[in-house]
Amino acid sequence: MIELRNITKEFHTGKNTVIKALDDVSLTVSKGEIYGVIGYSGAGKSTLVRMANLLEVPTSGSVIIDGEDLVTLSKEQLRQKRQNIGMIFQGFNLLKTLTVYQNIAIPLKLTGVSEAEIKVRVKKYLDIVGLSDKTDVYPNQLSGGQKQRVAIARALSHEPDILLSDEATSALDPDTTDQILALLLKINRELGITILLITHEMHVIQQICDRVAVMENGKIIEQGLVVDLYTDPKHETTKRFVSSIFPSQTPGAIIEDLRKDGPILDLTFVGEVAEKPSLSTISNLFHIETNILSGNIVELKDQTFGKLRAHVKGNTEETTKAIDYLTTHGVIVREVRSHG
């Protein structure tokens, strides 16, 4: 549905200064999925998401939406195509001097939608975002979350197949963030809208995304299913993002000390396995003692995912049996050998 193919974007900021914001980036978003792009500040995320409706024009590469390369379209064709691609922003981009109704209605009017149809759509989409009672108020009478809901209703009112989200929850508090994420999920599931979002928060990826790409220095350094990135992050930056969800690390000196009595294991559980009492089971089945050092369970979009760090005391034979038991029962086991 969205295919960014070998996109490079250079900004010329001075006579001889060139910033490569995107460096040969390729990414495909399938119809109906929520695809997240995560990275630290300056990684190139905004430039990337703005490619998908050609708000940024690539220096080289193709932006293919439903089989058509936006780069090759005329201005008029591009205008038409953009009707199908909604966008929401961190700063909401509402006009302060217009009411909620007008903020949604005026862009519709500019694209030639009739007054009668505008009325229907404004009502329909304000209902969907839960703000049907705010039609006549001005943006400064709304909370941040409500403003973002209006912006979402405005984007939806053009009945797009694709929604682009440029850090849409970054200006919101955690509870409001969760409400907006739930709304995006509802829009995706009930209206079948494909979503490409960028964020610097793992929490956002975890809550609603199917797949994720991690960006650094204008490149995608890792991409895949969210659950795969959580269970087996390859790149150092991905590991940092994942560990932001599991912050409690064990000091290196303590690891060294504990390891004298038996291994320290990082246990990763996905799905039903996360709900089983695996550690107490191995303590009962084998002559070992287990001590939990840290742990957490999080809800991914469709799955539970958990991590435990445990110290296992026992002789080598019994410990090996316990590790084998865990592995054959779907737990991913990694021995912690030093710092971390």
Ligand SMILES: Nc1ncnc2c1ncn2[C@@H]1O[C@H](COP(=O)(O)OP(=O)(O)OP(=O)(O)O)[C@@H](O)[C@H]1O
């Ligand atoms: N219009 C522009 N002119 C010059 N440089 C730009 C422009 N837009 C982006 N850049 C540069 O391109 C790089 C990537 O910026 P971009 O905004 O895409 O990153 P980001 O990951 O979205 O970061 P942030 O989360 O801080 O917005 C940065 O070095 C930035 O300074």
